């Protein structure tokens with residue numbers, strides 16, 4: 042499992058390393074060597090390297106990398122921010138061990154190098170860049186030279202993936218240590234970092250053991266054990282029955298996309314429930330999917346109970362009428378796992394507590410799948426602040442449900458604080474109906490008894506992989522049909 046550690050957590054690990062017998066100087070030496078290795082692996086032909094060294098330990102890593110690369114015959118100039126005598130501790134020692142050319146940052150020649158190593162600021166960045174640092178970053182970005190960033194590109198907040206004050210070095214690659222940070226994965230950070238090399242720098246296991254991950258990268262190792270494969274004696278209802286609530290006749294597409302996706306994700310049976318005129322439209326499109334009127338068989342609540350519905354998807358094309366609201370309440374009361382999307386968020390504008398109360402009436406797992414706009418609508422003026430990771434985590438705790446904050450870096454967060462960030466969604470997924478498919482996959486997995494967090498994380502990953510199978514020209518209708526190829530690979 043790929044853990045993400047906050048920059049603050051990383052600092053604690055570094056301090057615990059010293060207590061466990063591995064000094065900061067050793068870690069810095071290993072970090073600088075890792076930077077030199079990345080530089081030579083990625084830019085084997087670089088003969089002239091400009092190292093920008095800042096006033097803290099990130100700069101210290103830069104001085105070590107400068108020394109190692111110079112020992113290997115590469116021409117190095119270090120351009121340092123601030124006075125060398127102001128350096129402290131390990132960074133001061135690393136700077137003293139560097140005997141080659143050093144100039145003031147303002148004197149750096151950006152036309153000279155084949156490669157720039159950015160060791161201005163790392164985890165210690167505490168405010169937007171200004172003055173000489175800001176000017177240097179502007180010149181680096183205008184230089185057209187490739188940049189290898191040390192730990193994080195200077196200006197980028199490793200916790201949030203945001204450039205503080207909107208200014209950060211644009212790296213061609215980033216060399217980081219021990220663990221990825223959320224800012225390497227969340228956008229725009231992921232784009233600002235380029236590909237990230239992760240190096241072990243000899244951190245003792247005891248120092249890492251106490252570190253609580255800020256999140257995980259959304260990969261199958263995180264949820265594969267919780268996503269079932271059908272048992273040999275399975276029949277359609279034991280595999281899991283999904284009911285999808287449909288809106289009116291002229292808005293049936295979203296519910297149908299969700300229903301087909303739930304089926305492809307492994308539900309044994311899928312029923313679309315809606316008014317007769319809507320079902321007539323569905324009937325022209327679906328075959329194995331069952332169609333029921335909410336009034337039939339004694340009503341929606343009875344369908345849920347008698348047909349042993351395990352999971353309900355409600356929201357895609359649902360409309361905001363009383364019918365959908367009642368259907369949601371009855372799904373919760375019936376103990377169904379519930380995926381809540383789209384129109385449901387418009388039923389509770391600025392009233393997340395109202396939705397939380399309704400969710401709490403049932404025992405089934407619940408996953409909410411808003412995009413940023415729906416998230417804002419649901420939370421109104423009391424929306425949680427911070428990065429997408431922080432907002433999703435806070436929202437999950439407030440709602441007592443899993444939150445899937447959709448976007449190119451979808452965050453899945455659980456009320457207990459676990460979170461997963463996806464980095465596998467191609468831009469082709471920015472297409473109408475893709476969210477309905479995601480809700481359906483999630484419901485299909487929850488119907489198979491996957492817990493809400495694992496089901497949601499798996500759904501997000503499968504959705505991204507299915508989109509990659511289709512590639513350019515993708516429309517949402519293609520996604521369910523691409524799922525078998527992805528499921529086969531698991």
Ligand SMILES: NC(=O)C1=CN([C@@H]2O[C@H](COP(=O)(O)OP(=O)(O)OC[C@H]3O[C@@H](n4cnc5c(N)ncnc54)[C@H](O)[C@@H]3O)[C@@H](O)[C@H]2O)[C@@H](O)CC1
Nearest residue numbers: 055065068069097098099162163164165166167168169192
């Ligand atoms: N033992 C350790 O702690 C290790 C740390 N490592 C490196 O150390 C880095 C963290 O070092 P530090 O905590 O010293 O932090 P940084 O080197 O990122 O920067 C800290 C310094 O910059 C100043 N500063 C912060 N924001 C500023 C701004 N906007 N403008 C001007 N000055 C600003 C701070 O006051 C401080 O002097 C990591 O990113 C990593 O590269 C590695 O050497 C591995 C071991």
Ligand SMILES: [K+]
Nearest residue numbers: 159162193195
């Ligand atoms: K840096």
